[in-house]
Amino acid sequence: GQNIDQPTEMTATEGAIVQINCTYQTSGFNGLFWYQQHAGEAPTFLSYNVLDGLEEKGRFSSFLSRSKGYSYLLLKELQMKDSASYLCAVRDLGNAGNMLTFGGGTRLMVKP
């Protein structure tokens, strides 16, 4: 199975930059996803990494190092609406049908 770790909570200031880390252990890595989830809502897709390196999409970027089993989500120019949980999820070749395994999620609080 997979073991996925990310910090439980983080706090940052509006306008700042925050980096949310995720480490994972898996036998057959087949992609890492980041999702944003506001309370009481379904997760929304943010990014997908399957090769090493940085993927940039507007204010959000995601980095992957497969050799280190490590990823981070970088949020720039933080806005109050970015306060949410951020979920790291890994897809494993051993899992049927694109099944994802989620980390515990990081609750980000953006303060004025």
Add this chain to the structure above:
Amino acid sequence: GAVVSQHPSRVICKSGTSVKIECRSLDFQATTMFWYRQFPKQSLMLMATSNEGSKATYEQGVEKDKFLINHASLTLSTLTVTSAHPEDSSFYICSAPSGLSYEQYFGPGTRLTVT
């Protein structure tokens, strides 16, 4: 992008009764759908993989006789919580892979409260 719907969005039921939750892929076919459960301030925990035309695959610790899954068509999977108890109160979310890309599309979730 692809859309997945769930019904109902919220349900309150009495202990001992059964509740059915529907998950539909609205503009694509899904031979596989996933059912997750999420308790407050926790992450999504996979309960089972729903397979069209065959039996669902349940994760360890999930009672298949309590959480009945039926995937009768390529666009509909249902989760029935039988003999519900207060500890079954949770947020239930389904998802479906698009089949054409790496993405999974999540339904809006169903908040179940058992009194």
